[in-house]
Amino acid sequence: MEILKKITETLYDGDEFAMPELVKEAIKAGASPQQVLDAMMDGMAIVGDEFSRDELYIPEVLCSCHAMMEGSKILKPLLTDSDAKALGTVILGSVQGDMHDIGKNLVGMMLEGRGLKVIDIGIDVPAEKFVEAAIKHQADIVACSILLTTTMPETPKVVKAFVDAGIRDQVKIMIGGAPITQEFCDRMGCDAYAKDAGAAAAMAVALVSKA
Amino acid sequence: MNSRERVMTAANHREPDRVPVDMVLTIDVYRDMKKVLNMEHLPESPRMGRWTEVQMPIEMIKKLGIDMYYISPRSGVSIHTKSFDDGSFIDEWGCYWKKTAIDGGHFYFELVNPPLENATIADLDSYDWPDPEDPKRYAGLKEEMKEVRETTDLAILAKFAGAVFELATYMRGHERWYRDIINNQEFAHALMDRICQIQKRTNEVIMAEVGEYVDILRLSGEDLGMQDRPLISPKTFKKVVKPHLQELWEHAKKTLHQYNPEAKIMLHTCGAVRPFIPDLIESGVDILDPVQPGAKDMNRFELKAAFGDAIVFHGNIDIQKILPFGSKEDITNEVREAIKALAPGGGFLLAPAHNVQGDVSAEKLVHMVNCVHEFGNYPIQLD
Numbered sequence: 001m002e003i004l005k006k007i008t009e010t011l012y013d014g015d016e017f018a019m020p021e022l023v024k025e026a027i028k029a030g031a032s033p034q035q036v037l038d039a040m041m042d043g044m045a046i047v048g049d050e051f052s053r054d055e056l057y058i059p060e061v062l063c064s065c066h067a068m069m070e071g072s073k074i075l076k077p078l079l080t081d082s083d084a085k086a087l088g089t090v091i092l093g094s095v096q097g098d099m100h101d102i103g104k105n106l107v108g109m110m111l112e113g114r115g116l117k118v119i120d121i122g123i124d125v126p127a128e129k130f131v132e133a134a135i136k137h138q139a140d141i142v143a144c145s146i147l148l149t150t151t152m153p154e155t156p157k158v159v160k161a162f163v164d165a166g167i168r169d170q171v172k173i174m175i176g177g178a179p180i181t182q183e184f185c186d187r188m189g190c191d192a193y194a195k196d197a198g199a200a201a202a203m204a205v206a207l208v209s210k211a
Numbered sequence: 212m213n214s215r216e217r218v219m220t221a222a223n224h225r226e227p228d229r230v231p232v233d234m235v236l237t238i239d240v241y242r243d244m245k246k247v248l249n250m251e252h253l254p255e256s257p258r259m260g261r262w263t264e265v266q267m268p269i270e271m272i273k274k275l276g277i278d279m280y281y282i283s284p285r286s287g288v289s290i291h292t293k294s295f296d297d298g299s300f301i302d303e304w305g306c307y308w309k310k311t312a313i314d315g316g317h318f319y320f321e322l323v324n325p326p327l328e329n330a331t332i333a334d335l336d337s338y339d340w341p342d343p344e345d346p347k348r349y350a351g352l353k354e355e356m357k358e359v360r361e362t363t364d365l366a367i368l369a370k371f372a373g374a375v376f377e378l379a380t381y382m383r384g385h386e387r388w389y390r391d392i393i394n395n396q397e398f399a400h401a402l403m404d405r406i407c408q409i410q411k412r413t414n415e416v417i418m419a420e421v422g423e424y425v426d427i428l429r430l431s432g433e434d435l436g437m438q439d440r441p442l443i444s445p446k447t448f449k450k451v452v453k454p455h456l457q458e459l460w461e462h463a464k465k466t467l468h469q470y471n472p473e474a475k476i477m478l479h480t481c482g483a484v485r486p487f488i489p490d491l492i493e494s495g496v497d498i499l500d501p502v503q504p505g506a507k508d509m510n511r512f513e514l515k516a517a518f519g520d521a522i523v524f525h526g527n528i529d530i531q532k533i534l535p536f537g538s539k540e541d542i543t544n545e546v547r548e549a550i551k552a553l554a555p556g557g558g559f560l561l562a563p564a565h566n567v568q569g570d571v572s573a574e575k576l577v578h579m580v581n582c583v584h585e586f587g588n589y590p591i592q593l594d
Contacts, residue, residue, distance in 0.1 A: 016394060054507070057444045058437070059389035066390060097313035099321030102385045124311065149535050150313045150570050178438045179531050196439065 003029050004039040011043025011071070014063025019071040033078040040071050044113030048198035058106070061197065065109035072112075086117035088140035088208030091133045093125035095144050095154035103177060103197065104145035110201035111143075116208065127154065127161035134162070134171050140208050143200065146177035155188045172207045176200055213364035214278035218560060219426060222475045222498060222523050225557045230550055230587035232561045232580055233279035233368070237263040239317050239569030240576070247573040248274050258283070261308060261320055264566045269363055276580050279427075279560075280365040282356060284417060287348040290339045291326070303341040306381045317569040325384035332401045340405070343412035349420045356424035366426040368477070371417050372463045373410040374431040375403050375455050382406075392443065392451045403455040411462045422470025427498065429477045430460060436482020439507050445486040457494040464495045477525060481565070483507040485514070492521045501526030501564040504549075511552035524553050525560040528579060534563055535570040539578050546582035551593040561587070 003026045010018055026036050047064045050056045090111055094104050101123050108118045121133050130142050144158055155175060162168040172191040175184075185193035192207060194200035212220070212228040220227035236244060238256050245253050250271055258266040260283050272280060286292070291305035298310035298318070305326035312318050327338070359367055379402050380388045391399040418425070433456060435442050443452065464476045477498035478491055483506040484499075491499060502524045503509055511527060528534065533545045546561070553559035561583055567576060586593060 014393065016390070054440050057440065057442070057447070059393045059443055059447065062386055062389050063393050097311060099309065099311050099323065102389075105386060148313070148568075149531060150315075150317060150319075150568055153315070 001026070001029065001031055001035075004031060004035060007036060007039040007071070008043040008046075011040045011064055011067050012046055014060055014067050016063060016066040016070045019067045020074050023071045023074040027074075027078065033075050036071070037075055037079065040068050041113060041115060044068055044110065048110055048114070048201050050198075052196060052198035052202070058102075061106060061110075065106065065113065068109065068113050087115045087205065089117045089119065089137050090141040090143055090204060091119050091121060091130060091137065091139045092143045093121040093130060093133075093145065094123040095146050095151050095158065096124055096126045097154060098145065098147055098151040098177075099123050100145065100147040100177075103147060106197040107143060107145065107176065107194075107200045110197045111204055114201045114205050116141075116201075116204055127157040130158055131161045131165045131167070135165070135167065139171055141172045141174055141204055143174040143176070143204070146175055146180055148177075149179045152179055152184070155184075155190065159189050174200065174203060174207070215364050215366040215426065218278050218366035219473065219475075221557045221560055222427065223557070224520070224523065226555075226589045227557065228589060230554045230559055230561050230583055230589075230591075231278040231366075232583040232587070233277045233281070234562050234576060234580075235264050235281055235566045236267060236576075237566050237568055238265055239263075240567045240571055240573055241265045241267070244271065244275070244573035244576065247577060250274065261302070262566050263319055269359065269365070272365060273363075275577065276584060278366060279368050280359050280363070281368045281370060282352065282359075283370045284348050284352065285350050287341050287345045289341045289345075303345075304378065304382060305339070313569075315569065322381055325382055325387070327382045327402070328384045328387055330383075332398055335401055335405055340409055341413075343409050344416055348413070349417050352417075352421050353424075356421050360424050367424055368427040368429055369421070369425045370429045370431065371425070372414050372428055372430040372459070372476075373406075374433050375407045375410060375459055376433050376435075376452050377431070378406050379403055389443070392447055396451055399451055400455075403452070407455045407459050410459055414463050414466050418466045418470055422467055422474075425467060425471055425474050427475050427477050428463060428467050429479060429500070430463060430496070432479045432481070434479075434481045435487055436480065436484040436503070436506055438482060438505070440483055441486055442482065448487060449490065453490055453494070457490075460494045460496060475523070481506075483509060485509060488514075488518050488522065492518065496522065498523040498525050498560070501562070502553075503527075503564045504529045504545075505531055511549060515553050515555075515558075519553070519556065519558055523558045523560065526562045526564045527553060527559075528561060528563045530564045530567065530571070534567065534575060534579070537575075539575065542575055542579055543582050546579055547586055547593055550583070550587050550591060554587065554589075554591050 111118050174192040176194045182193045194203045217227040218231045287303040289303040293301040301307050307324045308320035309323045311321045475497040478496045479500045485508040527549045
């Protein structure tokens with residue numbers, strides 16, 4: 001369907017203002033809500049890949065994420081429960097002492113764009129809150145955003161909190177943020193590191209697919 | 212050669228006697244520095260700024276062996292300004308800086324609740340903007356700078372010229388603002404123009420007061436880079452952002468030169484900013500800070516080869532890995548490499564690539580300065 005192609009393109013172009021009308025138009029033309037969602041997710045997959053290859057910039061990616069959000073608002077009431085089944089659940093937050101949220105929000109929107117359920121527990125999140133949320137929502141993944149060298153020491157505290165709660169083997173812990181490296185991730189005993197939001201989304205999909 | 216001559220020679224792309232060195236300390240590392248240098252009599256937190264950076268006393272600058280005196284404007288006052296019991300505050304633009312505890316008993320001020328998050332163009336007219344004529348902003352500056360000039364031979368770096376793009380980010384909130392510059396450009400231009408006109412007038416007022424004492428005017432942070440790429444595309448920068456920055460920078464330089472024709476303009480812009488450097492040069496920026504090593508395409512040898520004739524580099528000592536986590540040997544190597552790459556022919560002022568945070572020990576910084584005194588003498592002879 002031509003209109004679905006247009007939705008994918010509009011998502012890629014990040015036109016948040018045009019998206020709601022297009023979604024309505026597609027439904028009117030007979031597309032199923034799931035087809036429309038898939039069309040948006042196709043656009044988001046391209047955005048994520050290009051961002052990971054350093055071909056896109058944050059403002060453009062944010063616009064795509066917001067186009068996805070605007071389209072999803074129209075779509076949500078139309079999706080059946082089975083349509084809306086998420087690939088997995090992710091607890092997302094910036095670690096204690098870290099008040100930065102743009103990277104975290106971007107990761108959250110990208111994860112949703114790839115079909116995961118995201119529970120965003122905000123910024124400045126103490127280690128035990130990650131554990132509480134993971135238990136409450138039966139999370140598959142806990143994703144921690146760490147932007148500062150001075151908040152990197154929060155990482156082992158998060159890992160330890162999951163060990164202490166006896167659920168370390170039930171969740172995958174992902175970390176990311178400017179000062180984080182694969183080496184740091186390995187040393188801290190986390191499960192995955194992603195260098196940016198696009199890579200985080202791909203990584204999360206891979207993690208839940210493996211489980 | 213005294214410190215000021217050293218700095219200005221390097222800033223004019225000539226070789227001084229040795230590479231100039233300076234640094235800005237945040238409160239925790241300043242306190243550590245007092246201990247390490249046996250200067251416990253110095254004040255606890257001399258004029259702490261928004262980034263928890265402190266005004267380093269002249270006595271410490273001298274004992275440490277660095278070349279530059281930094282000075283910030285005082286806070287302006289507006290209908291928005293307010294302090295809270297927990298140490299948080301709202302500045303004259305209406306931006307809320309929340310005091311936030313971080314690991315090890317440190318703290319920082321983080322931006323929350325952007326005041327113009329939901330504003331329209333019409334709302335910009337009714338907003339209470341800061342008054343550029345506010346004399347509180349420069350109260351006491353003249354006396355202080357005159358004293359530094361008359362009693363020391365330090366170069367004076369004034370952090371007076373305000374930001375446009377970054378301030379718009381603070382006032383609008385990051386996410387909203389980044390979408391504005393793509394999908395809401397009319398608003399983006401209106402906001403940047405509004406801020407730019409206030410900053411221009413503020414510069415005129417402050418320069419009339421103290422311009423004669425300014426050796427380097429530091430344009431306030433216009434961070435344009437992330438770790439792995441520029442924050443915005445070069446295309447968007449040129450089309451949407453650059454016209455406003457260029458207007459402010461050219462005006463700041465012209466205004467400054469009325470009072471000190473020899474003075475230089477420094478721009479602080481973090482991260483991977485290589486694609487913007489030709490634009491900065493074209494807009495009259497003399498010195499680029501902080502030349503963040505480790506950010507993408509910021510290889511120091513390549514930058515010197517590509518732009519070394521046209522722009523001076525300031526900073527470049529890694530603060531993400533080497534200074535907080537590296538050994539003394541790592542620091543020695545970092546200083547050697549930076550000098551080897553950037554110092555030949557002048558045009559390099561060495562410093563940590565940002566205000567030094569509490570995760571760096573003062574001892575390492577003393578070592579960094581000692582390395583500059585050891586390897587930074589001209590002619591540079593490093594293999």
